[in-house]
Amino acid sequence: MIRVLAAASxxxxxxxxxxxxxxxxxxxxxxxxxxxxAVALAAGWRWAATAAAVLFLVGYTLALGLERGPVEPGVAxxxxxxxxxxxxxxxxxxxxxxxxxxGPVLGRTVARWTVLGAGSLLAGTLAMELAxxxxxxxxxxxxxxxAAAGGLxxxxxxxxxxxRAG
Amino acid sequence: MSGRLTPLALSxxxxxxxxxxxxxxxxxxxxxLVALPGLLVLATLARRAPVPRCVVAHRISGDRLFEGxxxxxxxxxxxxxxxxxxxxxxxxxxxxxxxSGHHRALMTLRAGDxxxxxxxxxxxxxxxxxxxxxxxxxxxxxGLRTWEHRYVDSITVRVYPRIVPLRSLPRPFHxxxxxxxxxxxxLGEGIEPGDIxxxxxxxxxxxxxxxxxxxxGRLHVTQRHLERNADVVLMLDTLAEVGAPPGTTLDHSVRAxxxxxxxxxxxxxxxxxxxxxxxxxxxxxxxxxTQYERLADGLLRAEIVFTYVAKDLLRVxxxxxxxxxxxxxITPLLDHRFAKAVLDLAARGFDLVVLVVxxxxxxxxxxxxxxxxxxxxxLWALExxxxxxxxxxxxxxxxxxxxxxxxxxxxxxVRRRRVRLAxxx
Numbered sequence: 001m002i003r004v005l006a007a008a009s010x011x012x013x014x015x016x017x018x019x020x021x022x023x024x025x026x027x028x029x030x031x032x033x034x035x036x037x038a039v040a041l042a043a044g045w046r047w048a049a050t051a052a053a054v055l056f057l058v059g060y061t062l063a064l065g066l067e068r069g070p071v072e073p074g075v076a077x078x079x080x081x082x083x084x085x086x087x088x089x090x091x092x093x094x095x096x097x098x099x100x101x102x103g104p105v106l107g108r109t110v111a112r113w114t115v116l117g118a119g120s121l122l123a124g125t126l127a128m129e130l131a132x133x134x135x136x137x138x139x140x141x142x143x144x145x146x147a148a149a150g151g152l153x154x155x156x157x158x159x160x161x162x163x164r165a166g
Numbered sequence: 167m168s169g170r171l172t173p174l175a176l177s178x179x180x181x182x183x184x185x186x187x188x189x190x191x192x193x194x195x196x197x198x199l200v201a202l203p204g205l206l207v208l209a210t211l212a213r214r215a216p217v218p219r220c221v222v223a224h225r226i227s228g229d230r231l232f233e234g235x236x237x238x239x240x241x242x243x244x245x246x247x248x249x250x251x252x253x254x255x256x257x258x259x260x261x262x263x264x265x266s267g268h269h270r271a272l273m274t275l276r277a278g279d280x281x282x283x284x285x286x287x288x289x290x291x292x293x294x295x296x297x298x299x300x301x302x303x304x305x306x307x308x309g310l311r312t313w314e315h316r317y318v319d320s321i322t323v324r325v326y327p328r329i330v331p332l333r334s335l336p337r338p339f340h341x342x343x344x345x346x347x348x349x350x351x352x353l354g355e356g357i358e359p360g361d362i363x364x365x366x367x368x369x370x371x372x373x374x375x376x377x378x379x380x381x382x383g384r385l386h387v388t389q390r391h392l393e394r395n396a397d398v399v400l401m402l403d404t405l406a407e408v409g410a411p412p413g414t415t416l417d418h419s420v421r422a423x424x425x426x427x428x429x430x431x432x433x434x435x436x437x438x439x440x441x442x443x444x445x446x447x448x449x450x451x452x453x454x455x456t457q458y459e460r461l462a463d464g465l466l467r468a469e470i471v472f473t474y475v476a477k478d479l480l481r482v483x484x485x486x487x488x489x490x491x492x493x494x495x496i497t498p499l500l501d502h503r504f505a506k507a508v509l510d511l512a513a514r515g516f517d518l519v520v521l522v523v524x525x526x527x528x529x530x531x532x533x534x535x536x537x538x539x540x541x542x543x544x545l546w547a548l549e550x551x552x553x554x555x556x557x558x559x560x561x562x563x564x565x566x567x568x569x570x571x572x573x574x575x576x577x578x579x580v581r582r583r584r585v586r587l588a589x590x591x
Contacts (some may be wrong), residue, residue, distance in 0.1 A: 050177040052185050057200065061188040064196055066306060076199035078257055079524075084203050091174040095253060099270035102281050105251065106414050112250075112307055120203040127202065131195065144193065151186040154205060158179060161211040162171060 001095055001106050003041055006049075006089030010037035012082045016075060021063030037086060039154035045096030046087075053083045077124045081117045087153045088113065169217065175310040178204045191589055196352045207308055218304045220275065222254065222317045226297055229321070231422075233292055233328045233412065236265045240284040241300060245275035251309065255301040256285065257321075261411070262295060272553045289325040291412035292420060292466055297321045326462050327417075327424040334577040335429050336519040336563070338396035338492035344453075346395025346434040356390040363389060376563035397438070397488055398430045400461075403504045404443030404495035407470050409528035418523045418569045420465045422496050425573055427461045428526035438486055439464045442479075442507060444471025448486045476503045479510065492517045498525040499553060512562055519580065520557065524568040526550060531570075 010033070017030040040048035060079055072083035092109060138146065220243055227238040241256055256269040267285030272514030273280065289295065298321040304313045341350050349358045362378050365385035378386040400423045407416040423439070430437045431453060438451030439461050449457075449464045479487065479528035489494070493516050495508050512518050527549045533539040557564050567576035 046173050050180055053177070053181045057181065057184050057188060057197070060200065061192045061194070061197055064194045065192050071195055073196075073199055076196040077202065079196075080185070080200040080203040082591070083200065084178065084207065087174060087177050087181065091172075091177075091309060096272050098268055099253070099272045100268045100283055100285070101269060101280075101558060103275065103284060105272055105274050108250070116207060116308070120206055123206060124199050124202050128195075129433060143431075144190070147193070147198075148190050150278040151190050154186060155183055158182070158205065158208050160177070161208060162175070164211070 002089055002093050002109075005039070005106070005110070006041050006086055006093055008033050009082045009086040009089060010041075010052070013037075013079065013086065016079050016082065017056065017059050017063055020060060020069075020072075020075065021067045023063070023066055026059050026063045026066065028143075029055060029062060033059060037090075040090045041093060044090070044097050046091060046094060049087055049090035056083060073124050073128050077120055078083055081113075081120060084116075085113055169215070169311045169313045171211075172305065172309055172312045175208065175211070178207055178310075182208065185563065188261040207310065210306075211310060212306060213321060215306050216247065217313055217533055218249040218252070218306075218567065220244060220249055220252060220302070221246065221303065222300050222302055224256070224297075224300055224317075224319065224321070226321055226323060229323050231289055231323060231325050233325055234288070235325075236286045236288045237323055238284055238286050239269075239297065240282060241271070242282045243273065243275065244280040245277055248277050249273075249304050250307045251305040252584055253303040253305070254283070255303075257297040257299055258287065259297060261289070261291050261293055263290060264411050277418035289323065291417060292327045293324050294466055295323045295325065297323055301492070322400045323508055324463075324466060327421045327465055329428050330421070330425045330573055332425055332429040332577060334496060334574060334580065335426070335433075335575070336492065336565075336580050338380065338398060338435075339517040340490040340492075341394035341396050342490065344395045344434070346393060346438070348394050348396055348433075350392040350394045352390045352392045354392040356393045358393070360389045360391045362386050386523065394432045395436060395453065396435045397489045397491035398426075398571040399428060399438045399440060399451060399493045399590055401440045401442055401493055401495045401508075402465075402468055403495070403499075404445075404468055404470055405440050405473075405504055407498065407503035408500065408525045408526055408531040408532075413528060413531060413569070415500070415523050415525050415528050416468065416470060418528065418567070419498065422521060422523065422567065422573055424462065424465055426494060426496075427465075428460060431455075431458055438491070440479075440482060440487065442477060442504060444475075446477045446481065448482055450486050451488070451491065476506070487516075489514075489516065495520045496523065497521070498523045498528075499550070500525055504555065505553075508557075508562065509560060512560060518562060520562050520564045521576065522564060522566045524550070524566055527557040527568040527570075 014030040014034050017026055032050045036048055036052035040052055181203040185197045185201035222243050224241040231237060240258055252273050254271045256378040259267040265286030269285055271283045273281055298319045300317045302315045341348050353360050362375055367386050369387045373387040375386050375388040402419055402423055409415055409416045427437050434443050434453055436451040436453045439449040441447050449460050493511055497504050499505055499522050508520055530543045554564050565576050565579055567573055
């Protein structure tokens with residue numbers, strides 16, 4: 001059942017890629033990601049799942065660059081959630097293989113990720129609204145620098161959290 | 167109990183970092199949104215999560231088994247606080263196999279939940295196995311943090327060698343003073359009738375032989391042979407072995423030694439043990455059920471310890487290796503030092519029987535069975551036949567046991583004189 005969830009996430013990622021762009025290059029990248037995800041599922045390898053997730057991500061960015069369409073926050077958030085679900089499901093598959101599973105392990109995992117999905121949707125909408133409001137007041141030349149600084153800042157915050165937790 | 171980050175958290179971090187980098191490079195907001203759920207998940211690390219608490223206990227269905235038997239391990243987990251995911255790794259010692267179920271378990275627990283899980287372990291080989299440690303790994307709700315702990319309890323399982331009932335046993339030449347099953351040549355209290363002699367004052371009326379008395383016209387009594395026990399010393403070769411566990415020559419030798427010990431102890435004999443190898447150890451001859459425990463413990467620990475040094479049997483105290491004892495040397499005869507030790511014992515006048523566990527059959531069973539292997543085994547068998555003939559030329563009774571044929575089949579071949587033993591004490 002956990003494997004089905006992981007497989008469904010991988011298929012959803014390919015479908016989202018296909019929805020973003022119909023080009024052959026993106027499809028091939030998506031299929032490579034799918035193959036890597038299948039390997040991760042079969043062998044229970046976390047590194048393969050991470051590599052598949054990065055490959056899907058590269059395909060998605062490629063699709064965005066090729067299409068140059070309007071921003072679709074719903075698709076992007078769904079893509080992010082599907083990536084997370086893929087990673088978590090492969091992780092759980094590796095742990096559950098060759099083990100006795102007692103209690104509603106899968107049900108509770110899915111419930112947690114559903115709550116997280118709803119929270120992400122809310123946070124995403126809020127972030128987009130804030131960004132749209134702030135975009136009008138900022139000079140266009142400072143945007144790339146701000147984006148880079150924001151990215152670096154978020155990575156530093158996460159690193160600090162890791163240091164504290166680990 | 168200290169917590170640490172899981173590989174899943176690192177994977178999420180890697181993917182989020184990639185998404186942010188690609189967003190900056192492509193100058194698109196979507197990759198940032200892709201990273202958002204991951205960053206939200208990682209943001210939960212800011213909260214100090216309470217350490218989940220659960221108590222683990224386990225029990226074993228039996229702590230004394232014979233080779234090939236199974237034991238059920240039952241693990242009970244009771245949660246003091248909610249545990250989102252607990253991963254348990256039950257004991258699976260080297261040499262044991264899973265009979266049924268899994269030795270790993272994954273469960274979700276609410277506060278107050280008590281969950282029991284069990285699995286079966288099969289022990290194909292003798293030994294003392296430690297089943298006292300259970301590794302517990304608890305994770306937080308999103309699987310980002312983990313806490314590990316080991317529950318250690320002193321639980322061991324002793325797996326004794328398989329025993330086969332034996333009827334044909336090499337008969338000792340000498341007996342000891344204690345009562346046993348061997349008919350001695352000396353006369354006294356016993357069951358087996360011996361000589362007839364004239365009645366003398368002090369003789370019991372129940373010993374009067376009435377038929378002889380009537381025929382000879384005087385009172386005669388029947389004398390009886392004493393029934394004595396003997397000292398048997400099992401000498402186990404632990405210098406070298408061939409084959410794959412649990413069917414190595416040493417495994418077969420240990421099973422043979424255990425079966426012989428049981429059979430001799432059942433005859434009220436005093437049985438001792440010498441393991442002759444890199445490490446030499448011994449058990450003093452004694453009789454009774456407790457002695458079987460001592461011998462079995464000695465056999466459990468028997469293992470090959472390589473050495474260049476040839477051990478001298480003179481180191482063994484005379485109380486262990488008495489000149490009156492029957493020595494049963496159990497060996498695959500792979501190391502010439504053991505053959506030398508056996509010849510030395512024979513030269514010193516010990517009553518000796520050599521039980522040779524054929525390494526050819528054991529090796530053949532471990533090989534794939536190609537024509538080359540078969541040819542090599544046949545040549546080896548020829549060489550060994552010559553070696554055994556050499557030992558027999560020295561006057562040693564050599565019995566060859568080719569597992570998996572029954573041990574009884576090898577012992578039936580022993581042709582020893584039924585000697586009315588002179589030494590009755």
